[in-house]
Amino acid sequence: MIELGVLHIIIPILIVVCALLVAIFKDLIAAVISLAAMSLLLALEFYLLQAPDVAIAEAGVGATITVAIYILAIRATRRE
Amino acid sequence: MRKIAIAVSLSIFIAFLIATAFLIHPFGYPPSEMDDYIIENTQSETGANNAVTAVVFDYRGFDTLGEATILFTAVTGVVMLFRAKKKREK
Amino acid sequence: MMSKIVRTMASLLILFALIYGLYIIMHGHLTPGGGFQGGAVVASGVALLIVAFGSDNIHKSLKEHHLSILESSGALIFIGLAFGGLAIVFFYNFLVGSSIFGHIPPSGPNTGDIWTAGVIPFMNIAVGLKVLAGLSAILLVMALATTVMEVEE
Structure with missing residues (x-):
């Protein structure tokens, strides 16, 4: 069982890593998947900070609706 | 010259961020009377066990009304934009 | 329209998404959650359906003007x-x-x-109706518009 204080250090670092990967990836679909991973980790961090309402909203809107809208928008573009 | 100005302003900004991170108050430190009042009286006044929902829909109902208006405007704009585009391309 | 495996799994998982979202809306005054969160969960289930079955097949049974009527009635119930x-x-x-x-x-x-x-609870149901209809309408209309562009190319 990992101690809670260690999780409070690991998860923000993973959030920053995912946010950097969004900017680094050249492939747009990979960047959007990384954004979804960042949203899920952010929801986990909200849950660990004892805010389950915000965690449900973040997991519902950030990890699914936003990703679906981004992928629909990417599908409408074409590669030159 | 421009790069030096950007570097100086960015380092000042980062210094302020780090100073703020060390000066931040502990969790729930400046004790306010409003949240104590809400935590004590939510169940007897509104009857809801979930204090967050009681604040969102009862004590701060106007903010929820604004949020609903924002969502309504966004949906109206998106539906109007894409419906016009679909009809034109047919 | 995706493969048969994806369609079967989506038609199974949509039940759990809908039940979880409606549970969050109905028990908003007892457990964490509320109208906005439950509506977002139900709309993510609609997004799963759109991805798995294709927006044209969904549009046969889910029209966007019905969704606008649902959203407006949710707003009217809330203000009333x-x-x-x-x-x-x-x-x-x-x-x-x-x-x-x-x-x-x-x-x-x-x-x-x-x-x-x-x-x-009534306000939770009204806001949940509003959010699920609004987000589903956004997703459905955007998916329909992008498929029209794809066909034209």
């Missing part, structure tokens, strides 16, 4: 409930203590009773 307490103050909780959702729970941690909280 807010006006219901106008005898004292706007957004007054006028159903506490009455015979509809009027029980008052004991103070402190308790197991919870669904017949409590006055006007809050």
Whole structure:
């Protein structure tokens, strides 16, 4: 069982890593998947900070609706 | 010259961020009377066990009304934009 | 339209997504969650359906003007409930203590009773209806518009 204080250090670092990967990836679909991973980790961090309402909203809107809208928008573009 | 100005302003900004991170108050430190009042009286006044929902829909109902208006405007704009585009391309 | 494996799994998983979202909406005054969160969960289920079955097949049974009617009725119910307490103050909780959702729970941690909280469950249902219809309408209209562009190329 990992101690809670260690999780409070690991998860923000993973959030920053995912946010950097969004900017680094050249492939747009990979960047959007990384954004979804960042949203899920952010929801986990909200849950660990004892805010389950915000965690449900973040997991519902950030990890699914936003990703679906981004992928629909990417599908409408074409590669030159 | 421009790069030096950007570097100086960015380092000042980062210094302020780090100073703020060390000066931040502990969790729930400046004790306010409003949240104590809400935590004590939510169940007897509104009857809801979930204090967050009681604040969102009862004590701060106007903010929820604004949020609903924002969502309504966004949906109206998106539906109007894409419906016009679909009809034109047919 | 995706492969048969994806379609079968989506038609199984949509049940759990819908039940979880409606549970969050209905129990918003007892457990964490509420109208906005539950509506977002139901709309993510609709997004799963759109991805798995294709937007044209979904559009046969889910029209966007029906969704706009649902969204407008949710907003009207919300504002009407807010006006219901106008005898004292706007957004007054006028159903506490009455015979509809009027029980008052004991103070402190308790197991919870669904017949409590006055006007809050109705507002949860109204906002949940509004959010699920609005987000589903956005997703459906955007998916339809992008497929039209794809066919033209």
